[in-house]
Structures are given as C-alpha cells and as structure tokens.
Amino acid sequence: MQIIRRKAALRAFTQAWRRAGGTIGVVPTMGALHAGHLSLVEAARAGTDHVIVTLFVNPRQFNNPEDLAKYPRTEESDAEKLAPFGVDVLYIPEPEEIYPGGFATNVSVSGVSDGLCGATRPGHFDGVATVVTKLLLQTDADRAFFGEKDYQQLQVVKRLATDLDLKTEIVGCPTVREGDGLAMSSRNLRLGIGPRETAPVIARVLTGAADIIARGGNVLKALDTASEALLAAGFDSIDYLELRSDPDLQLMTKADRPARLFLAAWLDGVRLIDNLPVSAPRKVETSEDQPLESA
Template identity: 55%
Template sequence: MTTAPIVRTVEELRRHVRAWKAAGEMVGVVPTMGALHEGHLSLARRARKECERVITTIFVNPKQFNNPDDLKKYPRTEEADAALLATVPVDLIFAPQPEEVYPDGFITTVSVGGVSEPLEGRMRPGHFDGVATVVTKLFGMTMADRGYFGQKDWQQLQVVLRLVRDLNIPVHIVGCETIRETDGLAMSSRNVRLTPEGRAKAHVLYEAIMAAATDIRAGQSDRMAIREAAEAIRAAGFDRVEYIELRDAETLMPSDDPARARRMLAAAWLDGVRLIDNIPV
C-alpha cells in the first residue's frame, strides 16, 4: 500500500492540480485538521467515487481556535493519517506549515454573517471567521471542483455553503452523513481525550437528542422535549450542557415551523471535553 505524496507548498500543489485539470480530470478536496478517523475516511471515499483526483488537506488552523491550550493539545498524527489515507487511496496530501497559509503581513479575514452567529458562533467567538478564511484559502490553493464536509459539524457546513454561494466560488459542496461509533457517539478527534468512564457514557448525548426529536415528532412541545434531553444528559454524569436547540436547518434561526427542515443541535462537556452533535427533526 503506497501512501500519497505529501506536499507542503502551494506552488507544488498547483503543479499537480494544473496537470490533472489539463487532462480534464475532476478534483475533489477533503479539508481536515488531521488526527483522522473513520469519519474523515468516509469523506475521502465519497470523493474517490465522484472525482478522478482527490486531495486531503491536513492543516491545524490556528485561526479557528479561540483557546490557545486547545490549539496546543490538538493531536498531530501526520504519519498515521497518511497511512489511513493510503487505504482509500487519495492522490495527494497537502500539509502546509502555518507560514505557508498565513505568510508575514497576512491581514485578510473572511467573515460570514447570519448562519455563523448563533450556537457555536456565540460560544466560540471568531471560530467561524477562522473556518471561513482557511476554507476560502484552501479552495483557492487546491483549485478543487468539489469540497467534502461532514454533517457532524452542521453549522460549519452551512457556513461553507453560504460562503461559496455569496462569493461565487466555483466549488460544489457535498455534505456527508455523520459517522458514528457502534453506541451512537459521533466520531470526533476529540473523543480520544475522554476517560474510559467518560467514553462509556458519552453516547447519552446522541440518545437524549434522538429521544427529544422523537417526542417532538409525536406532538410534545419543543421546550419540554429539550428540557428532558438536557436532564438526561446531566443525569448521565456530563459536566454541563452548553446548549440544545431546535433550529431551521438552513438559516439556523429558531424555528417552530415543522413544515421546514429543522435540525436539533447540541453541545455538552464531559471529562473536560466538548462534544457536539446534531440530528434532523
């Protein structure tokens, strides 16, 4: 099994991409911050099915961390990541240094209003500016035709969709289903930081919001169903529930209109690890 070449510079990356484009090949990109798991690989496999060429980017983006400790603790596992990507396989891994992405004098920020403001935007100020800025750069660097993102980060997916729509960026965005552990916990690079005891109860986050969604569909009030979900999560031993909200799936504004697609989104802390999840309602 041969690992894909790892390139560090935009110049080298574009040399590969220009050759592919000259041959009429479609290029897909899977942006990641590394510490890859089955969720990331599912995105790469989807890209592999739909594109002649697949690039996976591995870049721990300092601009989307509002906590310096979080940035420092974020796992860097490039060698293991490359081995996993060889199983797909992808054609190229783009793993630049921070100064390649943000050279001296870099002063531009891409900010998406509306969908970026509630929920994660409220809890993590500046986070989505960092996401929007790096995604815009990665699209420009890779010159990709299609971009693959997981639905686990539902709000991030809506930010990226709005970004490409508003700025006429010629990239088709593909949102892929959340990949879960056998007990329902959404796969995340953060899960490895849970203690064994925490990991044994982490699935309750998913179970509680699933139960709330079922109750809402059966006619229970949104507020009561959400309150019961929060109580179940706290009773399981979570440190705290940051939010559980029922929102319009596209705009992320509060919604009590069952005729529109809605999403229940949640964030809670366990073992000092922040877990997020979301499901359709």
C-alpha cells in the same frame, strides 16, 4: 500518494490534472483522522477524478490556546490511514503557506454563523471561513466534502462558496458514528474510560427528543427533559441544546418546517457536539371511537 507542503508544488499537480481534463475533489481536515474522515475521502474518490486531502491545524479557529495545544498531531499515522484510499495528494501546508507575513484578510459569514457554536466560540467561524477559502483556492477543487456532524460549519462553508462565487461545489456527507452511537470526532480520544462510556447518551437523548418533537410534542419541554437527562448522566454542562431550521439555522420553538436538533455539551473537560434531523410532526388519525387523548 504524494505528500506536499508548498502550494507551488501542489499547483504543478492540479494544473497537470486540468490539462488532462480531470476533476478535483478535496477533503479539508485538521488531521487525527478517523472513519468519519475516511468516509469523506471515499465520497471524494467516487465523485471526482483526483483527490486531495488537506491537513492543517488552523490556529484561527481555536478560542482557547490550551485547546489548540492539546489538539492531536498525528501526521504519520494519518498518512498510513489514507494510503489504501487512492488519495493523490496529502497537502500539509507550512503555516506561512496559509498565513504569510503581513496576512491581513478575514472572511466572515453572517447569518448561519450566528448562535450555536458561533455564540459560544467567538471568532471560530471567521477562522473556519478564512482557512477554507484559502484551501479551496489553493487546491482548485471542483468539489469539497464536509461531514454533517459539524452542520453549522457545513452551512457556513456553503454560504461563503455561494457568496464569493467560488466554483467549488460543497458536498455534505452523513455523520459517521461509533457502534454505540457516539458521533466520531478527534476529541473523543481525550475522554477517559468512564466518560467515554457516558458519551453515547448524547445520541440516545437527541433521538428521544427528536421523536417527541416529530410526534407533535412540546419543543421546550422536550429540550428541558433532554438537558436534565444529560446532566443526570454525568455531563458537566451544556453550551446549547436547540431546535433550528434547516438550512438557515433560525431558532425554532415549533417544528413546522425542516429542522435539526443541535447540542454542544461538556464531558470530562471535552466539548462534544452533535445534531439530528427532526421531521415535521405527524398527523394523528382520529375517529369517534378513538378520540384524541387530552394533553
């Protein structure tokens, strides 16, 4: 695995791969790699001839300077984790490779970026869209792999790739979870021992709410009950807990088409996000001797 910090050096590799007829996959990351990231690398390895993993802590997608300062930088251990996975290049661009002097361009995606994290983190998805566009162009990728845990981000990236006629296919990969159900995230490392034991409540509460909705239960009541359960378990606050259509992310009060539950909640000073698909309500078979119970 080659570690490269300059786009000119990166292009020497990608151009050689192109001349040989190879395909290129990229896994964009901000480092602090865990099994979720590595599952994306495995998907890229299986789906393309050459794999680039990028590592760049993008300042433009942080609303809070303290959050940016606290974000873990673990370049050496990240390289060690990637070593067994057949990665061709670990691209760790210097800041000026992404944002050179005088940089004045912003990529903004409307629609799917509205609401959810777009509402609570103003400018966040502009930062994501801008850096991802840069990385897709610099790596010349045929396919880019993103996790479904950041599902709104996935839809933003799909939209920009379509709208800007980028050749890169955006591939969504399933959320990877800890054994207790908590969605893997670099932010989990910042949880204290007690809060870490509380955090898996997220998956249990979302699963319960999704099941109620899928059985035709009242959406708003299910969301209220889920919010109460999270706060009772010790969560500090909830940014949002909503049902949204999939994939256009329109707010829903009834699961009459493909949908997902989305959550962002604060625990021990750490903002945790998760989402789950919700199937359409199932019809209940009735007969004269098995009447529907009244609501």
